[in-house]
Amino acid sequence: MDLKAHQFISYFETEQADQLCRLAIVENFHAQKIIFEEGEIPDFLYLILSGQVEFRKFTAGEKYQTFALAKHNEFFGEFGVLDGQPRSAQAIVCGEATLAKIPRDSLMEILNNTKGSVVLKLLGYIVQQLRSTTSQYVNQMIHQEKMALVGEMVNTIIHDFRSPVTGIHLASVMLKEQHPDEETVEWCDIIQAQVKRMLGMAEEALEFAGGNAVVNKQPLNLTLFLQHFEKLNRLYFKNTKVEFAFKATDVVANVDENKLMRVLQNLVGNAVEAFNGRGGRIEISAWAKDKWAELTISDNGPGIPEAIRERLFDPFVTYGKRGGTGLGTSIAKSIIEAHSGQISFQSNSGEGTTFYIRLPRINE
Numbered sequence: 001m002d003l004k005a006h007q008f009i010s011y012f013e014t015e016q017a018d019q020l021c022r023l024a025i026v027e028n029f030h031a032q033k034i035i036f037e038e039g040e041i042p043d044f045l046y047l048i049l050s051g052q053v054e055f056r057k058f059t060a061g062e063k064y065q066t067f068a069l070a071k072h073n074e075f076f077g078e079f080g081v082l083d084g085q086p087r088s089a090q091a092i093v094c095g096e097a098t099l100a101k102i103p104r105d106s107l108m109e110i111l112n113n114t115k116g117s118v119v120l121k122l123l124g125y126i127v128q129q130l131r132s133t134t135s136q137y138v139n140q141m142i143h144q145e146k147m148a149l150v151g152e153m154v155n156t157i158i159h160d161f162r163s164p165v166t167g168i169h170l171a172s173v174m175l176k177e178q179h180p181d182e183e184t185v186e187w188c189d190i191i192q193a194q195v196k197r198m199l200g201m202a203e204e205a206l207e208f209a210g211g212n213a214v215v216n217k218q219p220l221n222l223t224l225f226l227q228h229f230e231k232l233n234r235l236y237f238k239n240t241k242v243e244f245a246f247k248a249t250d251v252v253a254n255v256d257e258n259k260l261m262r263v264l265q266n267l268v269g270n271a272v273e274a275f276n277g278r279g280g281r282i283e284i285s286a287w288a289k290d291k292w293a294e295l296t297i298s299d300n301g302p303g304i305p306e307a308i309r310e311r312l313f314d315p316f317v318t319y320g321k322r323g324g325t326g327l328g329t330s331i332a333k334s335i336i337e338a339h340s341g342q343i344s345f346q347s348n349s350g351e352g353t354t355f356y357i358r359l360p361r362i363n364e
C-alpha cells in the first residue's frame, strides 16, 4: 500500500503527514527476518505497508510463543517509542513484508507539536490493541484452566475405566482359548485390538490435557496401516451403513502408529456421526509428495456447520451432537502438529468434507 494512505499517517494534518512520509525509511524484509529482539532499545516506529509481523516471547519451555500478529495498515513498536523502555518481545516477519520505519526522535518531536486530536486517535488505537491482546490472553488462560480440569476428570475416569476394560480383555483371551476356531479367534482379536485402542485413547486424552503429545515415531507403511484400519472398523461401518474405501501407494511415513490411528478414528468417527444414521461414503487416500506423506479423508455428508468452521480445531467446539466433547479434531490437530505435520480441511454444505493431512515421510 501507499505510505500516505497508511492509517498512522492519516491521523495527522497534511503538513505533518508529509513530514512523516519524508522521514520514513521504506524497507523490504524477507521471511523470518527479525526486526527487533526483546530487550533492545527502541529507535523506530514501524508501519506495515504489506505482509504480516509476529510478536513472540521466549518461554520457559525453551521455545518461542507467538502472542500477537500485526497486519498491513497496522503499526507497531509504539510503546517503546513513547516510553523509551526496552522492547518487550521479539518482532519477526512472517512471509515477506514491506515496512516504513519512522525514527523515534523525530517522531517524538512531531508528536510534541501536534494537536490533541491526533494524540487521541493514537491513544484510541493503542487502547484497542491492548484490549484485543488482553482478551486473547484471558481466552488462553480460560483454555488452560479448562484443560487442567479435563486433565483431572480424565485422570479419575481412567482410574475407574481400567478394571472393566481389563475384564473385557481377559474374557476375550479366555474365549479364544476355549474356542480356537478361525472365526472366533478373528473376532476376539478385534475385541483385543479395540480394547488396546480404548486404553491408548484414554492415555492420550490425559497427555493432551497435560499439553504434552509425546510421539514415538517409526516407519509405517500406509497401505498396511489403512488395511488394518478398515479391518478394525468393518463392523462399525456395516452397522452405520457406511461405504468405506481407501487407496494408497506404498508410502512409508515416519509416525506414531497409535496416534495416527487416533487421528483417523476421530475424523472418520465425525463423518459417520454427521451421516446421522442415513449412511454415506468415506474415502481415504494416501500418497507421497516431495518430503511428505499426504492423506485425504473425504465424506459426502452434510458438511461442517458454518458456525464452527473457523474454530473447528479449538478444544470444546462441538455442534449439533448430544454428548460431543468437542475434543476430537483438536486432539487430531495436536497429534499431527506433534509430528511436525499439517492438517486442514475444506467443507461445503450439503456436499461433504475433506481433511488434508501431511506427515513426514521416510524416503525409500
Ligand SMILES: Nc1ncnc2c1ncn2[C@@H]1O[C@H](COP(=O)(O)OP(=O)(O)OP(=O)(O)O)[C@@H](O)[C@H]1O
Pocket: 266, 267, 270, 271, 274, 299, 301, 302, 303, 304, 305, 308, 312, 317, 318, 319, 320, 321, 323, 324, 325, 326, 327, 328, 329, 330, 353
Ligand atoms: N466430517 C464432518 N462432517 C460434518 N460435521 C463435522 C465433521 N467433522 C466434524 N464436524 C462437526 O464439528 C464438530 C467438532 O468436531 P470434534 O470432533 O472436534 O468434536 P465432537 O465430535 O463434537 O466431540 P468429540 O469428538 O470430542 O466426541 C462436531 O460436533 C460436528 O458438528
Ligand SMILES: [Mg+2]
Pocket: 266, 269, 270, 327, 328, 329
Ligand atoms: Mg468428534
